[in-house]
Amino acid sequence: MKIPQHWQEFIDKFHQQFDSEIVYDIVRVFQNEEEIEERYTTYEFTDYLPNYIPIADDSGGQVAVISTNEKDTTVYLTSYGTLIESDFKILDRNLVHWMSRKFSFGSEEYDDNQSLENQQNIYHLEEDKISLKMSQFPELITFFKNTYKIKNLCLPENYPKLEAIFGFQDGYAYNSVTNTFLYGESEGDFKESWLVIATNYFADPFFIDFDEVQQNFPVYFAYHGAGKWSPIQISNSILAFQEKLKTIYQHRFNKEELIKIVANEIVSPNEFWEEVHESILNLPERTEEKQAQKYEETDWQEAELYITNIGPNKMKIVSLLKENFNLSGTEALQMSKQERILLRKGYLKWIEKDVQQLENLGATVEVVHLS
Structure with a gap:
């Protein structure tokens, strides 16, 4: 069973918006590979739909499935009782857009097939263009063949697959x-020559500029949601960046060593590396074994997560509150002034991500165990 990359990108965004097993009172979104595999096996997808995986269902036996083919991002509707590809109906053109439509399981077929076809044509054309361009630069291929996912430090956690890099x-x-394409040539625009090579937990992009091949592709970082793109150079070349990530990954459970490694990057003022350094300083002292044990013991304990001090990154916390509670900017700003803000209630398995996100931003949190 193969899980396409676009599902992982979707589920990361899903966890930022929802913390319950059932959403909109009826839709159960499968939130990890184990849940998908359990239904894939139980309903014998291997025999009936080997090239598709179930990703959500409703209370009436209907199931949403996606293809294991990275280039097909369509969400299809079928039922556990049939599982016949020829009977598929189209729910939406991709998972994120389906989420924006509140995971509609409407009986009518999705009525935007022309838009879906146009999008698929764009994807195929752009994927081919990027693949051809990248094939000229072995260092880019090398980077994507050896990636390092580093959690909780503002560093890359998500990478595209080579066959689906445009979707990223x-x-x-x-x-x-x-x-529509979003790039432009004005100050603050995303440039057509830029390519996002990774993102962190906050969806902040790491990118290169194809116009800088002679400089061995310096790597840039920018904050997402700032209203404009303000690149910060964080490495002299993509391969040097890869080596730095490898070193950090190898020492990810050694706080003292991480501090030394990242401190070497702050030879001159650099907002990005300074933020990474601050995140390391705020890390708890945990060995790999202790962290694994912690998750095993507390994953399914119910708890409430409170923000007790928003810390130095006020506007990022305000933005998080705005998105989490669907508030206006003014309402989110007013909420941020509360002495104790209830952000989330749910299982510790899901709350842990929020804790790390908030602590990385310098906020003080309190987790209240309910059972």
């Missing part, structure tokens, strides 16, 4: 909801 540009160079 969604939200930066391209908007899949409106089928």
Whole structure:
């Protein structure tokens, strides 16, 4: 069973918006590979739909499935009782857009097939263009063949697969909801020559500029949601960046060593590396074994997560509150002034991500165990 990369990108965004097993009182979104595999096996997808995986269902036996083919991002509707590809109906053109439509399981077929076809044509054309361009630069291929996912430090956690790299540009160079390109040449625009090579937990992009091949592709970082793109150079070359990530990954459970490694990057003022350094300083002292044990013992304990001090990154916390509670900017700003803000209630398994996100931003949190 193969899980496509675009599902992982979707589920990361899903966890930032929802903390319950059932959403909109009826839809159960499968939130990890174990849940998908359990239904894939139980309903014998291997025999009936080997090239598709179930990703959500409703209370009436209907199931949403996606293809294991990275280039097909369509969400299809079938039922556990049939599982016949020829009977599929189209729910939406991709998972994120389906989420924006509140995971509609409507009986009518999705009525935007022309838009879906246009999007698929764009994807195929752009994937081919990027693949051809990248094939000229072995260092780019090398980077994507050896990636390091580093959690909780503002560093790369998500990477595209080579066969689906254009889809990874969604939200930066391209908007899949409106089928429009977002780049421009004005100050603060995302440039057409830029390529997003990774993102962190906050969806902040790491990118290169194809126009800088002679400089061995310096790596840049920018904050997402700032209203404009303000690149910060964080490495002299993509391969040097890869080596730095490898070193950090190898020492990810050694706080003292991490501090030394990242401190070497702050030879001159650099907002990005300074933020990474601050995140390391705020890390708890945990060995790999202790962290694994902690998750095993507390994953399914119910708890409430409170923000007791928003810390130095006020506007990022305000933005998080705005998105989490669907508030206006003014309402989120007012909420941020509360002495104790109830952000989330749910299982510790899901709350842990929020804790790390908030602590990385310098906020003080309190987790209240309910059972």
